[in-house]
Structures are given as C-alpha cells and as structure tokens.
Amino acid sequence: MTELLxxxxxxxLESAAIESGKVTGLELMERAGQGVVDALCNNWPELAxxxxxxxxxxxxxxxxxxxxxxxxxxxDRGWQVDVFLYGKAEKLPPxxxxxxxxxxxxGEAHQWDVDLILSGARPDVIVDAxxxxxxTRPLPGEVARVLDHHARESWKNWMRIRKVAVDCxxxxxxxxGHVPLEPDMEAPASEPPPGRSNIADLTVTFHTxxxxxxxxxxxxxxxxxxxxxxxxxGDAMERGIIGLPADPERARLTEPKHFxxxxxxxxxxxxxxxxxxxxxxxxxxxxxxxxxxxFAGGVGxxxxxxxxxxxxxxAGAGLVTLVCPKAALMENAMQLNAVMLRGLDDxxxxxxxxxDRVSGFCLGPGLGVGTRTRALVQAALARKxxxxxxxxxxxxxxxxxxxxxxxxxxxxFAEVHERTILTPHEGEFARLFPDLAEAVRGAxxxxxxxxxxxxxxxxxxxxxxxxxxxxxxxxxxxxxxxAYDRAAPWLATAGAGDVLAGMIAGLAASPVSADLIVAAEAxxxxxxxxxxxxxxxxxxxxxPEELPKVxxxxxx
Ligand SMILES: NC(=O)C1=CN([C@@H]2O[C@H](COP(=O)(O)OP(=O)(O)OC[C@H]3O[C@@H](n4cnc5c(N)ncnc54)[C@H](OP(=O)(O)O)[C@@H]3O)[C@@H](O)[C@H]2O)[C@@H](O)CC1
Ligand SMILES: [K+]
Numbered sequence: 001m002t003e004l005l006x007x008x009x010x011x012x013l014e015s016a017a018i019e020s021g022k023v024t025g026l027e028l029m030e031r032a033g034q035g036v037v038d039a040l041c042n043n044w045p046e047l048a049x050x051x052x053x054x055x056x057x058x059x060x061x062x063x064x065x066x067x068x069x070x071x072x073x074x075x076d077r078g079w080q081v082d083v084f085l086y087g088k089a090e091k092l093p094p095x096x097x098x099x100x101x102x103x104x105x106x107g108e109a110h111q112w113d114v115d116l117i118l119s120g121a122r123p124d125v126i127v128d129a130x131x132x133x134x135x136t137r138p139l140p141g142e143v144a145r146v147l148d149h150h151a152r153e154s155w156k157n158w159m160r161i162r163k164v165a166v167d168c169x170x171x172x173x174x175x176x177g178h179v180p181l182e183p184d185m186e187a188p189a190s191e192p193p194p195g196r197s198n199i200a201d202l203t204v205t206f207h208t209x210x211x212x213x214x215x216x217x218x219x220x221x222x223x224x225x226x227x228x229x230x231x232x233x234g235d236a237m238e239r240g241i242i243g244l245p246a247d248p249e250r251a252r253l254t255e256p257k258h259f260x261x262x263x264x265x266x267x268x269x270x271x272x273x274x275x276x277x278x279x280x281x282x283x284x285x286x287x288x289x290x291x292x293x294x295f296a297g298g299v300g301x302x303x304x305x306x307x308x309x310x311x312x313x314x315a316g317a318g319l320v321t322l323v324c325p326k327a328a329l330m331e332n333a334m335q336l337n338a339v340m341l342r343g344l345d346d347x348x349x350x351x352x353x354x355x356d357r358v359s360g361f362c363l364g365p366g367l368g369v370g371t372r373t374r375a376l377v378q379a380a381l382a383r384k385x386x387x388x389x390x391x392x393x394x395x396x397x398x399x400x401x402x403x404x405x406x407x408x409x410x411x412x413f414a415e416v417h418e419r420t421i422l423t424p425h426e427g428e429f430a431r432l433f434p435d436l437a438e439a440v441r442g443a444x445x446x447x448x449x450x451x452x453x454x455x456x457x458x459x460x461x462x463x464x465x466x467x468x469x470x471x472x473x474x475x476x477x478x479x480x481x482x483a484y485d486r487a488a489p490w491l492a493t494a495g496a497g498d499v500l501a502g503m504i505a506g507l508a509a510s511p512v513s514a515d516l517i518v519a520a521e522a523x524x525x526x527x528x529x530x531x532x533x534x535x536x537x538x539x540x541x542x543x544p545e546e547l548p549k550v551x552x553x554x555x556x
Contacts, residue, residue, distance in 0.1 A: 006445075014232070029095050036127070037070055058085045063170075084112050124160075128147055131170040135170070138181050139180075143170065144195050147169070165203040165204070165221075167203075168213065173212055179196045203223065211445060215446050252479070253478075254480040292313075292360040294320060294339075299331060302331055309321075310502065310544045320506070354383070356389070359389065359511055361505070363377055373400055398422075406431035425497060455473050472517045480521065488528045490534070504524075
C-alpha cells in the first residue's frame with residue numbers, strides 16, 4: 001500500500017523537512033533533478049550509453065527549477081541541451097532561480113517562443129518541466145502548443161522522440177487527475193482540447209505518487225510512472241498503512257507493493273492481500289466463512305444474480321443461496337449446483353429463506369428497478385445480528401438495488417447501516433448523488449467527492465471504474481487503479497460489475513472478515529487480478545473461475 005499525497009500534503013512534508021534542518025530546498029531540487037535523469041536512463045538504457053540532444057522546457061516555478069537541474073546534469077553527461085523558459089528569470093522562486101543562474105553560467109535559457117522551439121534542432125528527449133503541483137489554472141495556449149504530442153511532428157522521426165514529464169505532464173492537476181480548461185475551450189469531441197494531449201512517455205514524480213497520477217486522465221497522460229526517492233521518507237510514512245483502516249486525512253493506493261524506507265518493495269506472501277482474506281484452516285466449518293444470500297431477477301433475468309452468487313462462493317463465502325421469484329426456480333435450478341436455491345415472492349417473508357446464520361446479502365444485479373426491489377433492500381437492511389453472531393449481516397447494494405432509489409435516495413440513506421456497501425458505477429452514483437456527480441465533472445477530486453457520499457449515506461461507498469474509490473463515513477479513502485502495469489481493458493465487459501458485487505459480498509460476509517473497506521479493497525484488487533490473469537477474450541463468467549488461480553498465487 002502506498003500513501004497518495006495531495007499537492008498541499010506534499011508541500012507540508014517538504015516544508016517540515018526543510019524546517020527540521022535535515023535538508024535544504026536546493027538539496028531536494030537537486031535530488032529531484034537527479035531522480036529524473038536516473039529514471040530516464042533506467043527506462044531507456046540506450047540513452048544512458050551515449051550523449052544525445054534534449055529540449056528542456058522550464059516553467060516559472062520550482063518545476064522549472066527541476067528542469068534547470070536536469071539540463072545541467074544532462075549537459076554534464078555530454079548531451080546537447082536547449083533550454084526554454086516560460087516566464088521571467090527574475091521572478092523564479094529562490095531555489096529555481098539559483099539553478100537557473102547556475103545553468104546560464106555555461107548554457108543559455110531562451111525566452112519561450114513557440115515557433116523558435118518547434119523549428120529548432122530535433123531533440124531525442126523533451127523534458128516537460130513547465131508546471132508540476134503548482135498548476136493553478138488552465139495551461140496557457142502557447143505552452144499547450146509546444147507540449148501537445150502533435151508538436152513533435154514538426155521534427156523528422158518524431159515517433160522516436162521521448163517525452164519525460166517532471167512530476168506530471170504539465171496541465172494535469174495532481175489532486176484530481178483533471179486538466180482544467182478555459183470555459184470557452186471545449187474542443188469538438190474528435191480532437192482533444194489543449195493540454196489533454198500533453199502525453200508523456202515517462203512521468204517521474206517525487207517521494208510518493210499523487211492521486212492525479214491514478215485518477216481520471218492521469219494514467220492516460222502520464223503513460224509510465226516512476227517515483228524518485230528524494231530522501232523525505234521516514235518511519236512515519238510506513239506506519240499503519242498495510243491492511244489497516246486508512247487515514248482519514250489521506251488516501252492510499254490499493255496495491256500489494258509498498259513504498260517504504262527501503263524504496264519500492266513487493267509484499268511477501270502472508271502480507272496484503274493474503275493478510276486480510278479469511279484463512280481456511282483444518283477443522284473449519286462452512287458456516288465459519290459465512291452464508292451469503294444473493295437475490296436474482298425474474299424469469300429470463302437471472303444471469304447477473306447467478307454470476308454474483310458464483311463469485312461470492314469462489315471469493316470465500318462458506319455457503320451461497322440464490323433467492324429468486326418462485327416462477328424463476330426452474331430456470332435457476334437448471335444452472336446451479338454448488339449455489340443453493342430458494343424461491344421468494346413476498347419480500348416480507350424474507351425470514352422464511354434466511355435464517356439467523358445468514359451473514360451477508362447481495363442485491364442489485366439483474367434484480368429489476370421497482371417497488372419489489374426496494375422492498376427486498378429494505379427487508380435485508382432491517383435484519384439484525386443473529387443470536388450466534390455479534391454483528392448484523394453485511395448488505396451489498398449494486399445496480400438495480402441503487403437505481404430503485406433514484407427518485408428518493410434519502411429513504412435509502414435513512415435505512416442503510418454501517419454494515420452496508422453501495423457499489424455504484426458512475427451512472428448509478430449520479431442517480432443517488434446528482435450534486436456530487438456534478439462536482440466530479442467539475443474540479444473536485446473523485447476521492448473527496450466519494451468521501452462526501454459515504455458521509456451522506458452513512459455507509460461504505462465504492463465508486464467503480466478504471467479508478468475505483470472506496471470510502472467510509474469516517475473519511476477513510478482508498479484508490480484502486482486498473483492502470484499502468486495493472487491495466488485491465490478486458491474488464492469493460494457486460495456483467496463484470498455483477499461479479500464484483502458478488503466478490504465483495506463473498507469476502508465481507510465472512511464472520512471473521514476484515515473491516516468492510518478493507519474487504520472491499522481486496523475484492524476490487526482480486527477482480528482486476530482475475531481479469532489480468534485471464535487476459536483477452538474475457539467474459540464476466542470467466543472472472544469467478546479465475547479466482548482459484550489468483551488465490552493460489554497468493555499462497556492462500
Ligand atoms: N514539494 C516538494 O517537496 C518538491 C517539489 N519539487 C518541484 O517543485 C514543483 C512545485 O513547484 P511550485 O510549487 O513552484 O509549482 P510549479 O508547478 O512549478 O508552478 C508554479 C508556478 O506556475 C505558475 N502557474 C501555475 N499555473 C499556471 C498556469 N496555468 N499558467 C501560468 N502560470 C501558472 C504559478 O503562478 P501563480 O499561480 O503563482 O501566479 C507559479 O509561478 C513540483 O512539482 C516539483 O517539480 C522538487 O523540486 C522537489 C521537492
Ligand atoms: K511538468
């Protein structure tokens with residue numbers, strides 16, 4: 001697990017380190033520049049071997065300061081380096097100014113001029129050091145024109161020019177993954193608006209990744225992400241972030257890797273996610289792992305519920321029962337074996353199919369939108385802890401279970417309890433939280449918005465997508481990104497969300513399951529891992545079948 005720091009949190013960390021006297025701003029800038037050059041050489045060893053030509057584009061703040069360090073270090077390696085500054089040298093902040101002055105002792109820093117830059121000598125590497133965490137408004141047009149990936153076409157062999165972004169591709173907001181645009185700047189859908197086409201080949205950030213590297217446009221624009229250690233890591237960073245409830249002030253990235261004092265390490269078997277998955281020990285009983293009830297739709301609409309049920313069973317629930325309208329019993333009986341089956345027409349009679357040992361409910365996939373679904377949701381939410389159990393059954397609400405409350409989300413929020421998980425996709429989220437969905441489209445961070453949603457609903461909210469955000473009412477937030485080396489494009493397939501709901505419910509229904517947010521996090525990670533393990537050609541039914549292989553690889 002890795003903590004993600006916002007721009008303010010990063011600045012606070014930097015200031016604290018400088019104030020403590022352990023390091024100066026200049027030293028941090030030197031390490032940052034060195035980190036970029038090291039990452040560049042690691043990523044493209046052929047560039048490390050001989051001298052090449054670099055175009056270093058510096059901005060008016062400390063990101064530009066990093067650029068001057070990089071220019072100097074490359075020149076020291078024998079490279080030819082052309083430097084352009086967007087802004088005035090005398091207005092640079094002190095550390096950036098110092099590195100500018102050091103650079104012009106031996107080189108030149110030209111004033112920004114689009115035509116001059118694009119008609120200059122062809123670079124092998126473009127260094128984008130224009131804006132980093134200090135971006136406060138949309139990218140100026142004259143910067144966008146140079147950074148747009150089409151700008152490279154002005155040189156021969158432009159496909160072989162590599163662009164390295166310092167901290168982020170300039171224009172990307174690292175708190176939220178958006179690229180702010182001028183209000184009148186929306187371009188036709190066929191051509192990306194300025195700033196959004198500043199696509200890097202490699203992005204090197206410092207100390208720890210930022211939310212914007214993983215949210216929204218971040219992965220698309222950053223392409224490959226490297227994290228340079230600039231010596232800010234201390235013991236505090238490593239405390240309490242593996243498998244424990246997240247810090248309400250910060251978000252964490254859900255991944256089985258860890259940025260700690262020793263740098264990036266892969267977690268060993270026995271640590272996350274194995275550490276948060278229910279253990280199967282000899283002598284255990286199926287009820288030790290919970291009894292999950294998944295509700296399915298009527299005749300001809302049972303597929304989504306069946307997939308969720310199978311996913312719940314594979315994920316670890318000891319027993320899973322599919323409950324469907326009686327008319328659909330025959331259809332489901334023909335398709336199910338390990339999953340048990342019961343018929344229920346009247347939601348008020350839930351007690352007839354669910355005894356005290358039921359530890360989880362999953363409602364939504366294929367259930368249909370309407371009063372019956374509402375009644376089923378309300379009946380499941382009303383269940384109390386059984387006599388033998390100390391906590392009430394977990395309730396996972398997905399798809400139609402959420403949309404059934406689109407006209408009246410407050411009724412749903414009044415009835416959910418702390419053992420409820422809402423798992424909307426963006427459309428369903430917008431139906432329950434229209435104002436918050438609007439805020440995500442604006443400038444707010446998806447993490448903050450989903451935090452607000454969890455506080456409003458009073459339960460865990462998981463907004464799914466390539467960037468999935470999971471929050472609880474206490475403010476804990478986790479971000480899981482199917483991006484970079486964990487991209488899983490095959491997951492964009494019908495029914496994948498139904499399977500995810502089942503996996504979450506299957507893990508959370510275990511009487512010994514971890515904190516809900518932790519169980520949800522593990523389920524989302526496993527879901528993507530199954531897709532990656534299966535690969536192209538994946539359909540939703542394949543996901544639960546891939547789980548044993550993925551779990552085996554975790555040495556469970
Ligand atoms: N923190 C750390 O630990 C470390 C940080 N380091 C490095 O510092 C970087 C952060 O530096 P930073 O704070 O100076 O911000 P930066 O991104 O250079 O931009 C600020 C300048 O841009 C301007 N400006 C903004 N938007 C604009 C726009 N659209 N159009 C025009 N102007 C715009 C803004 O002007 P203003 O908004 O004030 O008018 C201000 O002048 C960070 O990303 C990393 O690379 C490393 O050295 C090591 C340790
Ligand atoms: K940059």
